[in-house]
Amino acid sequence: MKKPLLLLLILFQAILSGQTVNYTPSTDIITNPERGLQKYSITASDYATIDGANNFSVTTLNNWKTSADKVTVVYRYFLLDNFLDEDISTTYLNNIQTDFDNVRTAGLKIIVRFSYSNEVGTEAQQPTKSQILTHISQLSAILNNNKDVIFSLQAGFIGTWGEWYYTNSTEFGTDGNISATQWANRKDIVDAMLAATPIEIPIQVRYAGIKTTMYGNTQLTEQSAYQNTANARVGFYNDAFLNNYGDQGTYNTDECTNPVGNTQYNYLSNETKYLPMTGETNGLNPCDNGFRTTGANAIYEMGLTNWTTLNRDYHQDFWNQLNTNEYNEILKNLGYRFVLNSSSITQSGSDIDLTLNITNIGFARPFKERNAYLVLKNTTTDDITTYLINSDIRTWESTITINQVFNIGLTGTFQLYLWLPDINTNLSSNSDYSVQFANSGLWDATTGYNNLLQTVTLNTLGVKDFTLNNFSIFPNPTSDFITIQFKNSSKEKVKIYNMIGQLVKETTVLNNKKLDVSDLVNGIYIIRLADKKSITHKFIKQ
CATH class of the missing domain: 2.60.40.3080 (Immunoglobulin-like)
Structure with missing residues (x-):
């Protein structure tokens, strides 16, 4: 009777095994999608009349990506000053499509804003509301067809630079003097943008008060976020980050009162847990000896308000006063930065019980949906099999632990990887759009996989006989x-x-x-x- 028991114990040891691997964090600046420094660009006057005029160059885009700034997001300011009284031309629309194509070829994503005026003046800063709505309708197809590479659509269209302030308009109000009817007209523009674009494209507005005035003060939660509602889709951009007057009107304060901790600041801080926060500095703050625009405070407030991207091209006074450590800290931590701490594997026959411990040390969580996969690569045949991990990376904040059992149903020896590709099928196989963990020795730039440094040998028969x-x-x-x-x-x-x-x-x-x-x-x-x-x-x- 001892032999069957001994055989059973040997079989148990053969089919049940486990191991834990601890990983080394990296201090490198990583080229990861949908985060980091953004580069600025604006269309020229002949963009409306000449095919191929002033389009993005793939070479330029690639140079930005491979530079020390590790750029994966570009900002494109589409100036529509030729169309104050008419529809957008076919040439202009074709050039927009070419830009999107070139961004996709280079493996980047694009922040989009449309505006009709690039400087303050006494003339109209935008067309009539009806003409703007026609333009949004014209743009709908091209925005939907390129949702894979569009990072966000900013609520331009109204006012100088599309920032909703200087308008010279009786329909929309101007310089902060806006009636209820004019707010309703403004809301019609954002509602049209929401209707004309898919849920994958968030809309960004310039000031905290724009969203609360139009859609109320109810704050987003884990349950209400990521839905196809205005509250869940309207986020923010701040083009006066750290400056006086509450970032030039982003928050309601007087000239030199620090807005940190006020009601609007806290509101925006909550909303940007679920939506992108982007923008630029626009000068050194003259208050408090410039304290708010120091590198140390910039890093502090980027963490408070969950910054995802920041314009590298403006304002140079801000960038020039940073020391090397501050500059590198900003580059590393804009958006998400995932560190894989450890993985543990317990296997029994063809089952794998996987535990992952991950820390997000970036300023923000990812705001776009993205699947995570366990990848098994057969060490003999190189065949790849993927299994969906039951976790939403948009919730990865601070340190999280994921535990999941995978019923593999395969026989053989396999190398294990962690893969976070783009959600869009036409981009998922492009490693430029996959997420690299901030660890040493794990990244495979060819496949976009993160090597778990775990190998398992699976046996489908053992568990069946034993159990x-x-x-x-x-x-x-x-x-x-x-x-x-x-x-x-x-x-x-x-x-x-x-x-x-x-x-x-x-x-x-x-x-x-x-x-x-x-x-x-x-x-x-x-x-x-x-x-x-x-x-x-x-x-x-x-």
Whole structure:
């Protein structure tokens, strides 16, 4: 009788194994998508009349990306001054498409703003509301067709520089004097932008009060964010970051009162947990001996208000007064910066129980949806198999732990990787759009994978033979209940997982008692004993 027991113990050791790998953080400045320094560009006058005039150069875009600034986001200011009284020309629309094509070729993304005036004057700073609405309708198709490379659409169209302040307009109000009717007209423009663009493209407004006036003071939460609603889609850009008068009207204060901690500042700080915060400095703050525009305070406030990108081309007085450490700190921490601390693997037969510990040390969370995958690469055939990780990277803040069981169903030896590609299928295979973790020795620039430095050997037969003698379930398939019979226990804690490794039910079951599974959607499930990770069965809910 000893030989079967010895064989059982050997088999148990062979099919149940585990290991933990700790990773080394990197201090490198990383070229990661949808974050970092942005570069400025504006269309020229012949953009409206000559095909190919003043388009982005792919070479220039690539040079920005490979420079010390590691640029992955460009800002494009589309000046529509030729169309104050007419529709946007076909030539202009074609040139917009060429710009989007070139940005995609270079592996970058683009912040878009449309404006009709680039300097303050006494003349009209924008067309009539009806003409603007026509222009937004014209632009809808091109914005939808290029949603994969559009970082955000800023609510330009009104006022000098599209910033909604100097307008010389009875329809929209001007210089901060805006009636209820004029606010309604302004809201019509943002509503039209929301309707003309998909949920993937957030809309950004210039001042905190714009969003609260038009859509109320209700703050976003984890439950209300990322929905197709105005509150969930309207974020902010700040083109006077750190300057006086509350960043030139971003927040309501007098000239030299620091806005940090006031109601509007706190409101914006909450909203930008879920939406992009971008913009630029526009000079050194004359108050408090320039304290707000020092590098140390800039870094502090970027963390408070979740900055994702910052214009590298303006204002040079700000950039010139930074020391090297401050400059590098900004480059490294704009947006997200994920550090992989450790991974732990417990495998039993063809199952993998994976635990990841990750820290986001950046100023912000990612604001765009992006899937995370566990990748298995067969070390003999190089075949790739991917499994979706049940975690939304937009919630990765501070330090998080992810635990998931994957029912692999493969036999062989596999190298494990972590892969965070772009959500758009036409960009997902381009490693320029994949996320690199801030660790040493993990990144594969060719594939866009992060090597977990974990290798597993899987055996689909071992668990099946081993587990049959420990508990049984019936009926299988089932539509409502399963009865579980344990061989050596009166009760056990069990866990049920779906086929992508998500835990869907956890409970304690008495021997020979029914377990209600009627609330599960139809499909195949894995049931395992919680304290014995190798003890599993499959069942079908139908």
